[in-house]
Amino acid sequence: MMLAPVTYNLALTTILRKRVLPVDGEVIPKLNQRVAATDVIAEASYSHSHHLIDVARILGIKPNVAEKLVSLHVGEEVSAGTVVATGFGLFSKPIKVEHSGRVVATGGGQVLLDISQKDFQLKAGISGEIIEIIPKRGVVIQEVGGLIQGVWGNGKIARGRLHVLAQKPNEILAASQLDISLRSLVLLAGSCQDTDSLKAAADITARGLILSSIHPMLLDFARKMPYPIIVTDIIGQQAMNASAYKILSTNNQRENVSLNAGAYNRYTGARPEIVIPLPHADIPPVPRDVDLFAPGQAVRLCRAPHAGAKGTLVNLPSGLKTLPNGLRVMAAEVKLDNGERITVPLVNLEVLG
Amino acid sequence: MASVIESDSVLALDIGSATTRAMLFDVVEGRYRFVAIGQASSSAHAPFNDVAHGVEGAIQKLQEITGRIFLDSDRRLIASVQADGTGIESVSATISAGATLKVVVAGLLADVSLESAENLAESTYAQIVEKISLNDPRKAEEQIDSILKANPDLIIIAGGTDNGASQSLQKIIEIIGLTTYLMPSEKRPVIIFAGNKEMRNEVRELLEPLSSGLYTTSNIRPSVEREDLAHARKELARAVVSIRKKQIPGVDEIDMWSGGHMLPSAFAEGRIIKLLSKLYGAGKAVLSVNLGASATTLNAGFSARLFSKNYPQFGMGASLTELLKYTTAEDIARWLTIDISPQRISNYIYTKALYPNSIPATKDDLQIEQALGREALRIALHEAQEKLPTDVPVLNKDLLPLFEIILAGGSIISNAPTLGQSLLILLDALQPVGISTLILDQNNLLPALGAAAELNSILPVQALETGAFLNLATVIAPICSARYGTNILKASLRRADGSVTVVELKQGGLEVLPLKIGEVADLNLQPFHRANIGHGAGRKVSMKVGGSAIGIVLDGRGRPLVLTSDDIRRRELNKKWLWTLGG
Numbered sequence: 001m002m003l004a005p006v007t008y009n010l011a012l013t014t015i016l017r018k019r020v021l022p023v024d025g026e027v028i029p030k031l032n033q034r035v036a037a038t039d040v041i042a043e044a045s046y047s048h049s050h051h052l053i054d055v056a057r058i059l060g061i062k063p064n065v066a067e068k069l070v071s072l073h074v075g076e077e078v079s080a081g082t083v084v085a086t087g088f089g090l091f092s093k094p095i096k097v098e099h100s101g102r103v104v105a106t107g108g109g110q111v112l113l114d115i116s117q118k119d120f121q122l123k124a125g126i127s128g129e130i131i132e133i134i135p136k137r138g139v140v141i142q143e144v145g146g147l148i149q150g151v152w153g154n155g156k157i158a159r160g161r162l163h164v165l166a167q168k169p170n171e172i173l174a175a176s177q178l179d180i181s182l183r184s185l186v187l188l189a190g191s192c193q194d195t196d197s198l199k200a201a202a203d204i205t206a207r208g209l210i211l212s213s214i215h216p217m218l219l220d221f222a223r224k225m226p227y228p229i230i231v232t233d234i235i236g237q238q239a240m241n242a243s244a245y246k247i248l249s250t251n252n253q254r255e256n257v258s259l260n261a262g263a264y265n266r267y268t269g270a271r272p273e274i275v276i277p278l279p280h281a282d283i284p285p286v287p288r289d290v291d292l293f294a295p296g297q298a299v300r301l302c303r304a305p306h307a308g309a310k311g312t313l314v315n316l317p318s319g320l321k322t323l324p325n326g327l328r329v330m331a332a333e334v335k336l337d338n339g340e341r342i343t344v345p346l347v348n349l350e351v352l353g
Numbered sequence: 354m355a356s357v358i359e360s361d362s363v364l365a366l367d368i369g370s371a372t373t374r375a376m377l378f379d380v381v382e383g384r385y386r387f388v389a390i391g392q393a394s395s396s397a398h399a400p401f402n403d404v405a406h407g408v409e410g411a412i413q414k415l416q417e418i419t420g421r422i423f424l425d426s427d428r429r430l431i432a433s434v435q436a437d438g439t440g441i442e443s444v445s446a447t448i449s450a451g452a453t454l455k456v457v458v459a460g461l462l463a464d465v466s467l468e469s470a471e472n473l474a475e476s477t478y479a480q481i482v483e484k485i486s487l488n489d490p491r492k493a494e495e496q497i498d499s500i501l502k503a504n505p506d507l508i509i510i511a512g513g514t515d516n517g518a519s520q521s522l523q524k525i526i527e528i529i530g531l532t533t534y535l536m537p538s539e540k541r542p543v544i545i546f547a548g549n550k551e552m553r554n555e556v557r558e559l560l561e562p563l564s565s566g567l568y569t570t571s572n573i574r575p576s577v578e579r580e581d582l583a584h585a586r587k588e589l590a591r592a593v594v595s596i597r598k599k600q601i602p603g604v605d606e607i608d609m610w611s612g613g614h615m616l617p618s619a620f621a622e623g624r625i626i627k628l629l630s631k632l633y634g635a636g637k638a639v640l641s642v643n644l645g646a647s648a649t650t651l652n653a654g655f656s657a658r659l660f661s662k663n664y665p666q667f668g669m670g671a672s673l674t675e676l677l678k679y680t681t682a683e684d685i686a687r688w689l690t691i692d693i694s695p696q697r698i699s700n701y702i703y704t705k706a707l708y709p710n711s712i713p714a715t716k717d718d719l720q721i722e723q724a725l726g727r728e729a730l731r732i733a734l735h736e737a738q739e740k741l742p743t744d745v746p747v748l749n750k751d752l753l754p755l756f757e758i759i760l761a762g763g764s765i766i767s768n769a770p771t772l773g774q775s776l777l778i779l780l781d782a783l784q785p786v787g788i789s790t791l792i793l794d795q796n797n798l799l800p801a802l803g804a805a806a807e808l809n810s811i812l813p814v815q816a817l818e819t820g821a822f823l824n825l826a827t828v829i830a831p832i833c834s835a836r837y838g839t840n841i842l843k844a845s846l847r848r849a850d851g852s853v854t855v856v857e858l859k860q861g862g863l864e865v866l867p868l869k870i871g872e873v874a875d876l877n878l879q880p881f882h883r884a885n886i887g888h889g890a891g892r893k894v895s896m897k898v899g900g901s902a903i904g905i906v907l908d909g910r911g912r913p914l915v916l917t918s919d920d921i922r923r924r925e926l927n928k929k930w931l932w933t934l935g936g
Binding site: 002003005006022023024047048049050051052054104105108112151152216217234235236237264265266267268269270289290302303304305307323324325326327328329344345347348 | 393394396397398399400401402406407410451452492493494497498501502527531534535537540671674699700702703704706707708709710711712713714715716717718719768770771
C-alpha cells in the first residue's frame with residue numbers, strides 16, 4: 001500500500017472549494033447565488049494597524065492616576081481630534097486622538113486604537129454556485145468545468161477570456177508576441193524565460209498568464225506583476241504536460257476562465273488552479289482527494305530523465321529496485337505515452353486525477 | 354547474569370516530513386538490540402492530512418519484515434502483548450513533520466536574554482519571525498502590529514536576572530499581552546516564559562488566558578554571563594508537540610500510544626548526544642548531524658553539556674530554495690565530478706522543493722543532490738560554529754572543534770549507494786580535525802533512541818553497543834601549513850596477526866588503511882613539519898584502533914579544505930578522492 005499524490009488535469013469535473021476567512025467576519029453572498037472568481041465573498045476586521053496613546057507617559061503621572069482620566073471606552077468609534085484625557089492644572093492641554101479608529105483596549109493609563117482603514121476581503125477564487133454558507137467564516141463553491149492544477153502561483157486572482165498564444169506545448173514566450181490585441185485576456189503562453197515578457201503582459205493589461213515553466217530568477221519579479229501567473233509544470237524550462245495543454249488549447253476563447261494563483265502549500269493542499277466553466281447536462285462526479293498507487297493509473301513523472309512525461313502505471317513490483325545511480329528504492333513500471341517502458345521510483349510519480 | 358531489563362520490546366515511531374519510520378527494539382540474549390525498521394511515506398501533508406496513514410504504512414512494513422503483529426484488523430495498535438504474541442508493551446514517538454514554526458522572541462537586551470531566547474528557538478523546528486527587546490527603537494504599537502502580522506505559533510519571553518529588577522520586563526510582557534489580546538482566540542500562540550523567576554506568577558496571571566498554552570520554565574539567562582537552556586528545552590519540546598497536536602490530525606492519537614511522551618525528533622536526538630557525551634566523559638566531545646527533509650540538525654555534546662541547533666532553512670525538502678540565500682549554484686557545483694551548469698543546479702533545487710519527497714533517478718541528479726547535502730551541512734556547521742561555547746576543545750577557532758565521535762544521519766548520507774560516497778560527503782562538509790570516529794546512523798535511529806530513553810533508560814545504551822549503527826571510518830585529519838605534496842604524517846598499523854602496513858600522507862592527499870569491522874590494531878602516527886593531529890604540533894600518537902567499514906582514513910587535504918578554481922583539475926580530484934574511499 002502506498003499513498004499517491006494526485007494532480008488534477010480534468011476536462012470536465014465538479015469542483016468544490018471551501019473559502020474561509022482567517023477570523024470571524026461577514027459572509028456576503030447568499031446560498032445558491034452564483035459568484036465570479038474575483039467577487040468578494042467575505043470580509044473581516046483583521047487589523048494589523050494600531051495606535052497606542054500612553055496618557056500616563058504624556059502627562060508624566062502614574063498609570064493608575066492616568067486611568068481615571070481616560071474618557072474613552074472599548075468599542076467606541078473615535079475620529080481624529082477626539083479628546084482622550086485632560087491633565088490637571090490651569091494650562092494642561094487635552095490629549096487628542098491623531099487618527100480615526102476604534103478603541104480596542106484601555107487600561108493602565110493607555111488607550112489602544114485600531115486605525116486600519118479597510119477590512120480584510122476574501123475573494124471567491126473560482127466562479128460557481130454557493131452550495132454552503134459557513135456562518136461568519138465563508139462558503140463552499142461548486143463549479144462544473146475543466147480543472148488544471150499548477151505547481152507555482154504568484155498569489156493573484158483574476159478571470160477572463162482564454163486565448164491560446166502558445167501553439168505548441170514547448171513554446172517559449174517572447175515579449176514581441178504580446179501586442180495590444182491581447183489586452184484583457186488570459187493567455188496560455190508557454191515557458192517564460194525573461195522579464196521583458198512579464199513586463200509586456202503587464203503593459204497590455206493581460207488578465208493572466210498560464211505558463212508551462214518559468215526561469216527561477218524571474219520568481220520575485222513575477223510575484224510583483226499585477227495579474228495572476230500560474231506555472232503548470234516546473235520552475236526551470238520544460239514543455240507543458242500534454243494533458244494540461246490539451247484541455248487548455250481546446251478551450252480557446254472560452255469566457256470566464258478563472259486563475260487562482262495562490263501559492264502551493266503542501267500542508268493545506270492549496271494549489272494554484274485554472275478553472276474553465278463549461279456547459280453541462282449532468283453534474284459529473286467530484287474527483288477523489290486521495291488515492292493508492294495501482295496498475296492502470298495515468299501517472300506523470302516529476303523528475304529527470306523523464307520529467308513531465310505521462311504514462312500508465314503497469315506494475316508495482318515487490319521489494320526494492322536498484323536504479324542506474326545505485327539507489328535502492330520502491331519502484332513502479334510505467335509505460336510512457338510514447339510506448340517506452342521504464343522503471344521509476346514510486347516517490348517520483350504523481351497520479352493524474 | 355540477571356537481567357536488568359525494565360520491559361521487553363519497544364516500538365519506536367518517528368514521523369518525519371518525508372518518511373515515517375517504525376522501529377522495533379527487542380531483548381536478544383539479555384540485551385536490547387535494534388531488530389528491524391519499516392518505512393512509509395509521511396502523510397502529515399495534504400491530501401492525506403493525517404499522520405496515521407504514514408504510521409500505519411510503516412508499521413505494516415515492519416510487520417511484514419518481522420512477522421510480528423502490532424495492529425489489529427481495524428488497524429488499531431494492540432497495546433499490550435497478547436497470549437498469541439501479538440501486540441507491543443511500549444511505544445515511543447518522535448516528530449519532525451509539520452510546517453516550520455513561526456516564533457517571536459522577546460527579551461530585555463539584544464545580546465543577552467534575547468540572544469538566549471534565539472538560541473532556545475533555534476534548537477527546534479522554528480523560524481524567528483519577529484524580535485522584541487528594549488533595544489528596539491520602534492514604538493509599542495509598531496511592535497504590536499509586527500507581531501500581529503507575523504502571526505506566530507509560539508512566543509518565547511526571556512529576560513531579567515533571577516530576583517533582579519522586573520519593571521523593564523513588565524513592559525515587554527504587557528506588549529505581548531496586548532498583542533495576544535488582539536488576536537482571535539483560536540489564533541493565539543503558545544507562550545514560553547523563561548525569564549526572571551520572580552515574574553512567573555504575574556506572567557501566568559496575565560498571559561495564560563491570552564495564549565493557547567503557557568509554559569513557564571527556569572530562567573535561560575540567570576545571569577549576564579551564564580546561559581542555561583537545559584530545562585527550557587524540555588518545556589519547548591512539550592510546547593512544540595502541543596502545537597503539532599493542534600496543527601496535524603493524528604498526532605494526538607500517536608502521542609497517546611506513547612503515553613503522552615512524544616518528543617520533537619531534534620530534541621530526542623539531542624538527549625542521546627548529551628547522554629553519550631556524559632558516558633564518554635570529559636575530553637571526548639560528540640557531534641551528531643542529521644541532514645533531514647525538514648531541517649539540518651546539529652547536536653554537540655561537551656562533557657554532558659548540550660549545544661543544539663536546528664536549521665529549517667537548510668532542510669533538503671520543501672525549503673531547499675532557501676539554501677540559495679546562503680550560497681550559489683556555482684559554489685554547489687564545486688563538489689561535482691562532472692560538468693553541470695549552475696542553471697541546471699538551480700532548476701534541480703526548485704524541482705526538488707516542489708516535489709520534496711522525490712529522489713534523484715539519474716547519476717547526474719544524484720551528484721547534484723549529494724553536492725546540495727554537502728553545501729547545506731557545511732553552511733549549517735559554519736553558522737553553528739559562530740555560536741559555540743568558547744571553552745570547547747579546538748585546534749583553530751575557525752575550524753570544527755575536536756570531536757572524538759561524529760554520528761551522521763539523513764537519507765542523503767545514509768542512503769548513498771556506496772559507503773565511500775557517504776564518507777566523502779561528511780569529510781567535505783564537516784571537515785573534521787584531529788582523530789574522529791565517524792558513525793553512520795543508517796536507519797535514523799538517534800531520535801528514536803532519545804525518545805525510548807524516556808521509557809527505558811537501558812535501551813539506548815545497549816542498542817548503541819550492539820551494532821545498531823555502522824562504524825564508518827576512523828578519520829585522522831592533521832592541520833599543517835607545509836607545502837602541497839610534502840610528507841606530513843606517517844601512519845603505521847600493526848594488526849593482531851602481526852602484519853604491518855605503513856602509509857605516508859602528503860599535504861593535499863587522502864589515504865586509506867583498511868581495517869575490517871571486528872579487528873583491533875595498534876596505530877602509530879608520526880607527524881612531520883609540525884602537523885597537529887589534536888595532541889600538539891608534531892606530537893606522536895600511539896593508540897589502539899577498532900576496525901570499521903572503510904578503515905582508517907588519513908585526510909591531508911587541508912583545513913579548511915580549499916578546492917582549486919581550475920574546474921577540470923577540481924573535478925578530477927573529487928573523482929580521485931571518491932575512488933580512494935572505494936567509489
